[in-house]
Amino acid sequence: MNLKWGIERVRKVYDPTRPQSADEVIERAREMVAEDEKINRLIGEIGADLLFEESRVLTHCNAGALACVAHGTAISVVEAAHERGLIAGVTATETRPLLQGSRLTAWELKRMGVPYRVTIDSGGAGLIASGEIDAVITGADRIAANGDVANKVGTYPLALAAQANGVPFIVAAPTSTIDLDTPDGDAIPIELRSASEVLEVNGARVAPEDTDAYNPAFDVTPANLVSAIVTEFGIVRPSADDLRTFVETSRETAEDGSSRDEEPLESKHDAPKPT
Secondary structure: HHHHHHHHHHHHHOOOOOOOHHHHHHHHHHHHHHHHHHHHHHHHHHHHHHOOOOOOEEOOOOHHHHHHHOOOOHHHHHHHHHHOEEEEEEEEOOOOOHHHHHHHHHHHHHOOOOOEEEEHHHHHHHHHHHOOOOEEEOOEEEEEOOOEEEOOHHHHHHHHHHOOOOEEEEOOOOOEEOOOOOHHHHOOOOOOOOOHHHHEEEOOOOOOOOOOOOOOOOOEEHHHHHEEEEEOEEEEOOOOOOOHHHHHHHHHHHHHOOOOOOOOOOOOOOOOOOO
């Protein structure tokens, strides 16, 4: 969703008949980088309010600076909470088959000085059930108008495990990730990737020849499993709040020139906290 959003913003200033429009595209891109850095930091500060001392967090895929500019989204929450001394440790799923968690998230957490470990994807639900996780925090690739969330495949079972064990499932994303033109998760297209990513390791075949593979890039977590969506304008609860009203009001605030770190950030919803 953010890729589409970014392209549409650039298209507004690009005119192939004017040579100088290329410079305008570059300038717009620089503006968007600076804006994203501010937005992502705000997401982190707001999301950190949902955590408490010695919080043990589980995250899935990579939603840090490598994916989202500067601080990232879900990892921005971890960063801000770590700066406040609230993080006891973070568990990152390996995120098969491309290993975004072990290759990217783990690297970012180490660089921040955050205590961390990596677990196999299928180990996350068991960790949540064992009482070793206080909050699950992920990013999002698209959020439908009803609050359904598309994220890296494997997110949905973590949300199920979190609900079953009374653990908050928190999604951190800017309002640009919310797609009001997509009514619900059923309308979100799911990318199917190459079977070779599953059937091979470093180019070496590990499954028998003629084996087929189902390799979706994303899955959809229903809104009723999401405890809170953390945005740059505050926190919204899909199960209780009107997401469309929240987004439209937030956009009106931005267009009026109001600061993102004023009233909207203080008017947080009563999002559930771990106990």
